[in-house]
Amino acid sequence: MSLWARFRGGVHPDAHKTTAQCATKPLPRPERVVLPLRQHVGAPCQPLVKKGDEVALGQPVGDTDAPVAAPVHASVSGKVAAVEPRLSPSGRMEQAVVIEAAPEDTPWVGLPAGLGWDLDPELLDPAFIRDRVRQAGLVGMGGAGFPAAVKLSPKPGSEPDVVILNGAECEPSITSDHRLMLEQPERVVLGLRLFMRATGARRGIIGIEANKPDAAARLSQLVAGDPSIAVEVLPVRYPQGAEKMLVWALLRRAVPVGAIPLDMGVVVQNVATAAAAATALAEGRPLTDRIVTVSGRVQSPGNWRVPLGTSFVDLVRSAGGLTGSLARVIAGGPMMGMAQADLDVPVTKTTGSVILLGPEDLDETPAGPCIRCGRCVSACPMGLLPAQLCAAALNSDWAAAERFHVRACMECGSCSYVCPARRPIVQSIRLAKFELGRRARQGRG
Numbered sequence: 001m002s003l004w005a006r007f008r009g010g011v012h013p014d015a016h017k018t019t020a021q022c023a024t025k026p027l028p029r030p031e032r033v034v035l036p037l038r039q040h041v042g043a044p045c046q047p048l049v050k051k052g053d054e055v056a057l058g059q060p061v062g063d064t065d066a067p068v069a070a071p072v073h074a075s076v077s078g079k080v081a082a083v084e085p086r087l088s089p090s091g092r093m094e095q096a097v098v099i100e101a102a103p104e105d106t107p108w109v110g111l112p113a114g115l116g117w118d119l120d121p122e123l124l125d126p127a128f129i130r131d132r133v134r135q136a137g138l139v140g141m142g143g144a145g146f147p148a149a150v151k152l153s154p155k156p157g158s159e160p161d162v163v164i165l166n167g168a169e170c171e172p173s174i175t176s177d178h179r180l181m182l183e184q185p186e187r188v189v190l191g192l193r194l195f196m197r198a199t200g201a202r203r204g205i206i207g208i209e210a211n212k213p214d215a216a217a218r219l220s221q222l223v224a225g226d227p228s229i230a231v232e233v234l235p236v237r238y239p240q241g242a243e244k245m246l247v248w249a250l251l252r253r254a255v256p257v258g259a260i261p262l263d264m265g266v267v268v269q270n271v272a273t274a275a276a277a278a279t280a281l282a283e284g285r286p287l288t289d290r291i292v293t294v295s296g297r298v299q300s301p302g303n304w305r306v307p308l309g310t311s312f313v314d315l316v317r318s319a320g321g322l323t324g325s326l327a328r329v330i331a332g333g334p335m336m337g338m339a340q341a342d343l344d345v346p347v348t349k350t351t352g353s354v355i356l357l358g359p360e361d362l363d364e365t366p367a368g369p370c371i372r373c374g375r376c377v378s379a380c381p382m383g384l385l386p387a388q389l390c391a392a393a394l395n396s397d398w399a400a401a402e403r404f405h406v407r408a409c410m411e412c413g414s415c416s417y418v419c420p421a422r423r424p425i426v427q428s429i430r431l432a433k434f435e436l437g438r439r440a441r442q443g444r445g
């Protein structure tokens, strides 16, 4: 266990990791996929195909010259049925490429050659690795969606000394990273070595919460004898997997408000991103599928390897259908995930989990007045005053929200989780951030 291992605040929600022992199964090939042209933080891609075009598996269907972006690839072979706005799990309408699947997949002829699974990262040029990572469309697959190649490209003078792989998976219900670390640990470790080579970092750490001892053991076995890589087991405490919490717990480096881990010499990537990077370099395959945990009110909860763009409707069908009436669908975890307005939204690069909730799962107790108990303050890992932020936002006092550092909030939901009055803290914080962003764009400060 890590010597440091603790961060301030945090909570202990019920883990509900009921799918942890469910081995990953391939999802039946969908008849149609919907590929949003923005599945990442940054600029949307421009379509590279039009209605009627035939596309092959792995062919780029969207890309852009914008510096912060990642290309999007066809996850099935087939015919482009439309390029049009579609609802994405982000809640936004995004331009998307819709592909009707052909009976069989044919790999795109333009895929780069794979280097084989015995490749040695130390023999590769760092720029070559970064280029392949970008070409493969890799983003932070833990939910953040930041383009991976951008994180691997530090400015001269700010080179990192450590790469941390985030295998904490601290959100309740999600087990997709756990299954990946158990089933494909070699890819995770190779991905870490590629990231270390790409950034020049001499140290690698894989951080895993203590509720995944089997995954920690597999990875520890693989890195035994390599003094540059350590597997650190962390206490189970939400939000242990938040970047700033990980950097603090593992290295005792505080990432200040407004800074990123790279400013402190650390690159943090998700374990799934690392495995996808290994696949991209070893096999030449871009990111066209991912593991998704399907849990909640379905007949057979479990983990599936899912072509990107597959509708949540197909996921529910593969999980045996619903066990009752559906009250809420969440993409991601119950703490930080996004409630969906529709079940017909596609799996994207950042969809690690889909949770189906029935009416019996929802607590609709109305919010009461703040009783000034201070629990939200104790729970906040960022040291903020959530009750004040909530009050400022509900009073439209945007200056006060700014004074209380609303932008430092990472929307982890710990404050809302512990609030006995069920105050809408995170929702109001999101509103304040949205309003401040809007005013900044309008030049109103």
Ligand code: SF4
Pocket: 379, 380, 381, 382, 383, 384, 385, 386, 408, 409, 410, 411, 412, 413, 414, 415, 416, 425, 426, 429
């Ligand atoms: S104020 Fe933000 S960072 Fe603090 S507990 Fe609430 S959601 Fe998390």
Ligand code: SF4
Pocket: 369, 370, 371, 372, 373, 374, 375, 376, 377, 386, 387, 390, 415, 418, 419, 420, 421, 422, 423
């Ligand atoms: S936890 Fe809720 S009731 Fe307690 S101080 Fe915070 S907002 Fe008020």
